[in-house]
Amino acid sequence: MSNYETSALNKVVRGSKRATYDVETINEILDAKFLCHIAFTWEGKAIVLPMAYGRFEDKIYIHGSLKNRMMLCLLEAGEASISVTHLDGLVLARSAFHHSANYRSANIFGRVTKLEDPEEKMAALKCILDHMIPNHWDNIRQPNEKELNATLVIELTIESASAKIRAEGAVDEKADYDLPIWAGVIPIKEVALAQESDELLKGTAKQVPDAVLEYVKRNC
Amino acid sequence: MSNYETSALNKVVRGSKRATYDVETINEILDAKFLCHIAFTWEGKAIVLPMAYGRFEDKIYIHGSLKNRMMLCLLEAGEASISVTHLDGLVLARSAFHHSANYRSANIFGRVTKLEDPEEKMAALKCILDHMIPNHWDNIRQPNEKELNATLVIELTIESASAKIRAEGAVDEKADYDLPIWAGVIPIKEVALAQESDELLKGTAKQVPDAVLEYVKRNC
Numbered sequence: 001m002s003n004y005e006t007s008a009l010n011k012v013v014r015g016s017k018r019a020t021y022d023v024e025t026i027n028e029i030l031d032a033k034f035l036c037h038i039a040f041t042w043e044g045k046a047i048v049l050p051m052a053y054g055r056f057e058d059k060i061y062i063h064g065s066l067k068n069r070m071m072l073c074l075l076e077a078g079e080a081s082i083s084v085t086h087l088d089g090l091v092l093a094r095s096a097f098h099h100s101a102n103y104r105s106a107n108i109f110g111r112v113t114k115l116e117d118p119e120e121k122m123a124a125l126k127c128i129l130d131h132m133i134p135n136h137w138d139n140i141r142q143p144n145e146k147e148l149n150a151t152l153v154i155e156l157t158i159e160s161a162s163a164k165i166r167a168e169g170a171v172d173e174k175a176d177y178d179l180p181i182w183a184g185v186i187p188i189k190e191v192a193l194a195q196e197s198d199e200l201l202k203g204t205a206k207q208v209p210d211a212v213l214e215y216v217k218r219n220c
Numbered sequence: 221m222s223n224y225e226t227s228a229l230n231k232v233v234r235g236s237k238r239a240t241y242d243v244e245t246i247n248e249i250l251d252a253k254f255l256c257h258i259a260f261t262w263e264g265k266a267i268v269l270p271m272a273y274g275r276f277e278d279k280i281y282i283h284g285s286l287k288n289r290m291m292l293c294l295l296e297a298g299e300a301s302i303s304v305t306h307l308d309g310l311v312l313a314r315s316a317f318h319h320s321a322n323y324r325s326a327n328i329f330g331r332v333t334k335l336e337d338p339e340e341k342m343a344a345l346k347c348i349l350d351h352m353i354p355n356h357w358d359n360i361r362q363p364n365e366k367e368l369n370a371t372l373v374i375e376l377t378i379e380s381a382s383a384k385i386r387a388e389g390a391v392d393e394k395a396d397y398d399l400p401i402w403a404g405v406i407p408i409k410e411v412a413l414a415q416e417s418d419e420l421l422k423g424t425a426k427q428v429p430d431a432v433l434e435y436v437k438r439n440c
Contacts, residue, residue, distance in 0.1 A: 009262075035305065037268050037303055041261065041266040043229075048303045067234070082268070083268045094360060096349055129319055140316055182432065183417075184415050195404050198389055202398075205401055
């Protein structure tokens with residue numbers, strides 16, 4: 001499958017020329033960040049909260065405490081809507097009307113289930129951590145049984161998705177190009193600064209892992 | 221009013237020691253960015269999408285086309301939930317369980333109404349643009365009647381809100397501090413790069429406005 005099927009749920013109507021349903025493109029957007037926003041229904045209200053996540057193939061994993069309200073609401077609904085958005089620039093046009101942003105935004109929908117099997121839960125937690133910082137799982141103390149039991153892990157299977165990408169300069173009304181008004185783009189980028197080691201590290205623990213150094217180097 | 225009242229809707233239960241209901245703190249989080257995520261209900265499903273916004277006092281303004289599905293759904297519901305999240309760092313603990321992120325996150329709830337009065341709509345559009353890039357409104361061509369009529373503007377009055385802020389290093393289990401495992405924080409920052417002027421600018425239009433130069437300088 002190279003494209004998600006379109007339906008009334010995921011079809012982009014406004015700005016449809018910027019839309020894509022390509023699985024690979026959507027996965028690239030999902031993999032570029034580990035923070036998403038999730039909508040859930042609570043007492044008839046649609047509510048949104050930020051959440052860390054990991055992706056493996058067509059699965060999205062999130063985790064939290066056993067009493068996490070959002071996660072319990074998602075399990076009750078059996079489905080979830082997730083948005084991942086990267087801001088890439090301010091698009092400053094000649095007219096207010098054509099001001100915009102450059103961005104990559106993925107919206108996914110899918111069925112959610114609670115993971116019960118300890119091995120599946122452990123694999124999901126590794127996926128979430130590796131999504132945050134690749135190749136760091138083996139450097140750290142992995143969850144023990146008590147921690148695993150205290151963690152609610154949800155698997156979402158992507159059933160429908162769309163993305164919108166804007167990556168160009170200002171597009172103004174024809175007549176406005178003659179106005180003495182500046183237009184352009186201010187690129188925006190999320191960067192990592194140098195790691196700050198914990199002050200309580202002792203001995204060999206002070207050695208910064210390659211995974212951390214590589215992350216900073218790749219995102220600086 | 222210095223604090224939003226707490227109710228089952230906005231009270232932070234998980235990680236409540238990181239919670240605040242302070243109006244000023246929440247406004248600072250809202251003013252640090254112009255991109256939010258909004259939840260809405262469509263055919264019984266809670267859906268989330270990204271959106272630009274502006275804030276003035278206890279009002280949040282969003283705009284879109286007259287047929288914007290999300291905005292029409294919000295008006296039908298009469299209320300909205302909005303999340304604004306700034307990622308400030310990866311918190312890399314000794315244990316997987318205590319991995320976290322540093323962040324500032326505001327969640328607001330409120331009644332929404334459609335603005336009909338042209339002057340109110342214009343003021344809201346100025347608010348949204350100034351929220352994206354301060355002091356730029358007077359540099360550009362402001363909306364004409366046709367553009368104003370083609371724009372749906374929604375005013376949300378903040379009725380309930382909460383924020384969560386995490387701004388510290390790794391906090392591990394006591395026994396883990398003796399492990400030979402590195403821990404620390406990788407700070408994350410959203411930065412602006414130098415503005416890229418439109419290639420079609422002519423004559424005096426080539427002069428980059430102070431608002432643009434100041435934005436880049438303040439966010440670089």
